[in-house]
Amino acid sequence: MDNQGVLAVISGFSGAGKGTLMRALLERYDNYALSISATTRAPREGEVDGREYFFKTREEFEQMIEHDELVEYAQYVGNYYGTPKEYVFSNLKAGKDVLLEIEIQGALKIKKKFPEAVLIFVTPPSAGELRNRLAGRGTETPEKIAARLSRAAEESKQMDDYDFILVNDEVDRCVEEMHALIQAMHARTENHKTLIEKIKEEMKQF
């Protein structure tokens, strides 16, 4: 369908600044909707249903799986996490660009199922910079930082499977780059099928 929004799937190392980038996009521009995950884990203090997550019982979640109502899902530490289709596709249909932050395995699952999804990987300019940022937060134990870095090393092996790499060296520039990239994707041929058919049809008279 023409004038559909773009499904932008965003991954990156913990500490790469994904959250900041996405918040900035949502603040600066009106065309974005942030995909909200469903989960069976209990709400934490201050979390609101439909804002941080859609909170579901195990039974409800398994019904969603059964009815193919999820873009993807996974289990993590005994709880389900997944992306409800309804929210994503109703927003895309309304012309909104949907931002979906998700780890690599989930992102690749989405790409397989929805090849029109645009996979964006956010990385700091170097591994050293990632370590500095994580250490600089001063909020985590050396063990936690080591665990994050070791996970990043694992994740780096799949960077090649993404469509685009955004280097987050300067947040403001990176936000605008991500915005320009997602907007440019509106010109993809598959987004203009109706126009192409219309032109082909009209041209039959020539």
Next chain:
Amino acid sequence: MDNQGVLAVISGFSGAGKGTLMRALLERYDNYALSISATTRAPREGEVDGREYFFKTREEFEQMIEHDELVEYAQYVGNYYGTPKEYVFSNLKAGKDVLLEIEIQGALKIKKKFPEAVLIFVTPPSAGELRNRLAGRGTETPEKIAARLSRAAEESKQMDDYDFILVNDEVDRCVEEMHALIQAMHARTENHKTLIEKIKEEMKQF
């Protein structure tokens, strides 16, 4: 290689405004180089070797074919026309984005040989608008216009093979859209192979 330029292959109906768009890009921004074709046809008055075309003898051109020095080539009304590799790839290597205007068959040949090429099709918003523009020029006979429209009808069948469709309804907007699109393509993963390898390597210490 990282920081390579983008090879932007631009096609579109005669009368879609490709020439105007490309001239505007070259005037407004420093990062573009316009690919120049080689041909065996004789120079017309005012044409300069290396500006409109690289003018070649038949023998020289056939040597270029033999030595695989052309991105693509074709014969048209008894003359060869082709795109010299040297100029395109030395500019890409220097980080310039190369604009290559070419008809559809040539564009598809290039995509097959160089999948990293970005194929952009420029179209007016409707077939009626194309007819109005061609008639509005007032420089061509009804027969010539009919021939152009009939060719456009033929060409419209292959619009789907392009990566991007740009609707040229307002030149200024379309120039900026094409620029933003080509710039966004710099973030493609294949353009960041060196960075990815560097990060993977550095992360082995974690």
